[in-house]
Amino acid sequence: MSHHTTTFGQLLQLITRHEFEKWVKKHRGDAYSKGFSCWSQFTAMLFGQLSSQKGLRGIESGLSMNKNNFYHLGIGKVKRSTLSYANNNRPHQIYQDLFYSILGRLHGDKKKHKFKFKNPLYSIDASTIDLCLNIFPWANFRQNKAGIKLHVKLDHSGYIPSFVSVTDAKVHEMNAIREIPKKKGDIFVFDRGYNDYKEFSKYCKEGIYFVTRIKKNAVYQVLKECNVEKYEDIGFDKYIKMTGMKTGKECPQRLRIVESYDPETENTIVLLTNHFSWSPETIAGIYKDRWQIEIFFKTIKQNLKIKSFFGTSKNAVLMQIWIAMISFLLLKYLSDSSSSVWTVGSLMAVIPILLFMKKD
Structure with a gap:
């Protein structure tokens, strides 16, 4: 047999x-x-x-x-x-x-991602796994809480995790993202919790691209406004320069913001990127596909033994x-x-x- x-x-x-x-x-x-x-x-x-x-x-x-x-x-x-x-x-x-x-x-054997560009596309996110402090005292991160954090780099070609890191829950996402492997031509999409203008400047210098949401309190100067009349769900497409006291020094490079409306959720968001060749619809589509990493975390938490x-x-x-x-x-x-x-x-x-x- x-x-x-x-x-x-x-x-x-x-x-x-x-x-x-x-x-x-x-x-x-x-x-x-x-x-x-x-x-x-x-x-x-x-x-x-x-x-x-x-x-x-x-x-x-x-x-x-x-x-x-x-x-x-x-x-x-x-x-x-x-x-x-x-x-x-x-x-x-x-x-x-x-x-x-x-x-x-x-x-x-992985499948190609759904976008026309050939660059590798990855989303980055983290999820905390709560633990009982009395049973797992080594995982203490707050006065009455314990936990660990799962940091994931999800490859959108096949939606498989290409990098996983397990840290104490107190480790901030920005500290973990610096350890994630990156190379020239890579595209990363993440939520605004990962906004770090020093990192963005580094990406610009190294030929690494990103798409994220801009923070509401961001201070910038508009350098150019692009015509978006032919795009139904795009509010604006602008080239900008950060002018905040701190962000202007940390990231002096030109960036781009795109306002996108999602008819499914009826939400309007403003996206930040350092890529200037894509259409604004592509930028919006990339950020929307970030939802796949949320699906990944939901799938493993519901179906695999990582919460108990x-x-x-x-x-x-x-x-x-x-x-x-x-x-x-x-x-x-x-x-x-x-x-x-x-x-x-x-x-x-x-x-x-x-x-x-x-x-x-």
């Missing part, structure tokens, strides 16, 4: 053991394994994610009920105490590296988050390669039933 005859086996087939063991060896994950390997830990925790288990007891029971399937996957009996110990002590960096390894391998945790240590929490991100990549690949119209969210609704269904 082949161990790739079930849906779960098909997903695991996307991860080669050679690839997996490379990261285990790098971080010495199996140095003190005592018969319970990192592969067993990963398979058990991936099962926990995909079958929506509420705790380690559920994972243990689920593995026991499907022991024949797991035997053919190279997994023996798993006790929750053993799994708990592994989650607390095996380096979470194994699964962080595995995430990027899978991402790099599946990257070539199987362990309380920092290592256990980070390990669970990285395996959740790996789960998303595997399900995204499955949905994109399917002839049916599946989203990751709709797949997650049925995947617990399909996990051990035999495949031809």
Whole structure:
């Protein structure tokens, strides 16, 4: 019997053991394994994610009920105490590296974004995951609160996370965005909470483009007004220079603002960019597509185990988050390669039933 005859086996087939063991060896994950390997830990925790288990007891029971399937996957009996110990002590960096390894391998199969330009388009945002201060004291960020923050760079070609960072909740978005990889020609779209004119000046110098909302209190001088009569939902298109006491010094380069009306939401917003060749409608369309990162956060929070945790240590929490991100990549690949119209969210609704269904 082949161990790739079930849906779960098909997903695991996307991860080669050679690839997996490379990261285990790098971080010495199996140095003190005592018969319970990192592969067993990963398979058990991936099962926990995909079958929506509420705790380690559920994972243990689920593995026991499907022991024949797991035997053919190279997994023996798993006790929750053993799994708990592994989650607390095996380096979470194994699964962080595995995430990027899978991402790099599946990257070539991604779909092109919907815009005519060829530049890579990314949205950037962050989401806080609230934790109980009494249970997770290491995640303290306010007097009576605890939490961690998930920072994501979403590639709009396929809408997959191309960069993920997990920090303390107190880390500001602007500090995190500086660590996100960028290269000449990249286009970034983000909300006005990321407005930083020093960064904008740096983008202008390095050939990096951005689209965001301008803050209401921004002070600027209009250098040129463009004709927008042919655009139904564009109020104005202006070239500007920042003249605020601070912003004028931080970003002396010419910028552009576009007023856009969205008939669906009946909202009017003013967008800020450093790109001058696109039509104002394209700029509005880019910002509207930023909604995809909101959908991403909603999908993972509703369908993956990243709001409640199987362990309380920092290592256990980070390990669970990285395996959740790996789960998303595997399900995204499955949905994109399917002839049916599946989203990751709709797949997650049925995947617990399909996990051990035999495949031809």
